[in-house]
Amino acid sequence: SQTIHQWPATLVQPVGSPLSLECTVEGTSNPNLYWYRQAAGRGLQLLFYSVGIGQISSEVPQNLSASRPQDRQFILSSKKLLLSDSGFYLCVTTRGSSYNEQFFGPGTRLTVL
Amino acid sequence: AQSVSQHNHHVILSEAASLELGCNYSYGGTVNLFWYVQYPGQHLQLLLKYFSGDPLVKGIKGFEAEFIKSKFSFNLRKPSVQWSDTAEYFCAVMFSGGYNKLIFGAGTRLAVHP
Numbered sequence: 296s297q298t299i300h301q302w303p304a305t306l307v308q309p310v311g312s313p314l315s316l317e318c319t320v321e322g323t324s325n326p327n328l329y330w331y332r333q334a335a336g337r338g339l340q341l342l343f344y345s346v347g348i349g350q351i352s353s354e355v356p357q358n359l360s361a362s363r364p365q366d367r368q369f370i371l372s373s374k375k376l377l378l379s380d381s382g383f384y385l386c387v388t389t390r391g392s393s394y395n396e397q398f399f400g401p402g403t404r405l406t407v408l
Numbered sequence: 409a410q411s412v413s414q415h416n417h418h419v420i421l422s423e424a425a426s427l428e429l430g431c432n433y434s435y436g437g438t439v440n441l442f443w444y445v446q447y448p449g450q451h452l453q454l455l456l457k458y459f460s461g462d463p464l465v466k467g468i469k470g471f472e473a474e475f476i477k478s479k480f481s482f483n484l485r486k487p488s489v490q491w492s493d494t495a496e497y498f499c500a501v502m503f504s505g506g507y508n509k510l511i512f513g514a515g516t517r518l519a520v521h522p
Contacts, residue, residue, distance in 0.1 A: 338514040338515045339452075340512070341510070
């Protein structure tokens, strides 16, 4: 079965500092990978998705970027954090014979002060 | 653009009351439909899903949902809620041809009073 690891679990960063959140997946190969953000009082917003190494699609213009240096590694970054970047970040992969069911990682709670 | 709407942002019920949470999406093609629940302090859990077949699907904890294609709706129901159902509920839609991306509704916060 698939397992998603995310770190760190929680992070408090000052405005203007850089960010790097890492996600790794076990138990599968060539997964579709996604980054979602859940801001306080809001639903989940899809930020990026990747269907393969080096392939990144951005869903919304923002202060963040994503990279996929290896098949089962997905990284979310920022050069300078904003207050509005605070939220709960989820790494997600697909499972099921038709890749039509998503599996959620444990998440990283980011607070920007 | 593809979107998902949950019309009730906050719902307050007494125990044993019936529940129906609305979910509509804007797309005329093939969709996969999901309801997720997030209990206080916990992560998202899948309640139920619809891919094809019987439009009335049953999930965990007594929840069910009905897919009405003509109305682009996938409403969540439970005949009798319990205090332990207090949580936030998210409808999500996977649109065909979209690399299996899930588009979430804004969520409905349910509070059940004893």
